[in-house]
Amino acid sequence: MISQELNEQITRTGPGTDAGAVMRRYWQPAALTEELNGNRPVVPVTLLGEKLVLFRDNDGALGLIDRHCPHRGADLCYGRLEDNGLRCPFHGWHFDRTGQCVEQPGEPEGSRMHEQIRSTSYPVMEKNGIVFAYMGPDDPPPFPNFDCFRAPESHVFAFKGLWECNWLQAMEVGIDPAHASFLHRFLEDEDPADSYGKQFRDKAADTDMPMTQLLRDYPRPEISVEETDYGLRLIALRHLRGGQSHIRITNQIFPEAISIPMSREMIITQWHVPIDDENCYWYSMFTSFTGPVDKGKMREQRLKEHRLPDYAPLKNKRNDYGFDPEEQRSETYTGMGLDINVHDQWAVESPGAIFDRTKEHLGKTDVAIIRYRRMLRAAIEALKEGREEELPMRNGIDPTEVHGPISNDTIGDGENWREVSEASDAERRSACADWDATVP
């Protein structure tokens, strides 16, 4: 458990907050590219507690500016998308994608007041289906060379979903390798042939055992954590009867992403992005090491569970997440259906919007959560003392030199987990014919 003061410090990310200052040193997912596909590409974006509007101008370039008009505050999400910018419907002030006011049609002829008016605006960059924003001071850092950014667009599918809770508890479920044996337990195994696009439904690496069975039969993983250039590497070993171990390598990417294997074909890179302190979006990039991703199928699967335009899950606290006691008795551990996203959503929302961590009791399996909070606190302290160069990936390490990270499930000698998992990962990367997936 931690003090209330510390809980506040590590969860709140609005302007002027400590954790918010750390978040603002990194590119943040702001929207899916597909949200701008309609005939009026203007999207409200709330990010780190700031209300913004994202739009695509006549040049095809993106602008991300303050949602409220600098004149008298009207909502620019209702703006007129015209003249290569966004025009406020209240008095016609016109803004370009940098937030510069370029015209005030009601002010006296020849007025140059508009030259002094500039709205908040942030740099944005599209990467394989996600629009990222940089909300910090100075120039944005380069993007790391992660697989999700390096693979061609055809091999990456991006999606997002709303969770009604603080970003940190959302992220903490992603660095908790123990929960999969319980929360995502299926009492019966589905045919792994139907597993496309689903987590934990494939066969466990190099075996005929469904992953669901492995998780169920071996609920006590040995978990260790290593600090890396990008964040943390999590090693979860499940020691199997017969001497072999199931080795699962996942990652925390500082500050609020994770990278995990989904199947032998794909890995998932997932951000848990604060909308405000009590809501967050998960943004996932599914990256394929084999052929192009079947985006139609992936999207269709996820649209069955989410509504547009806000990507809110159809199962949520207002309908008890679809909880069915009979299903819980006979089919799943949660009674909340087969979509593991719903299980995670319940797990992170049900503690309350911002969990009161003065009441928690962390166990041995929570080792990565403890280590992560330590990293975040160290980053907060470093920034407060003006030592920005101590932050992960801002500390003299060139982000473009950061590859992977290796996210892999395999089976082998648990004592030699590093060699075994690196070899298994290298095999899949060298077999990737469509793009260069090799890591130095």
Ligand code: FES
């Ligand atoms: S409030 Fe926007 S132009 Fe007046």
Ligand SMILES: [Fe+2]
């Ligand atoms: Fe989970």
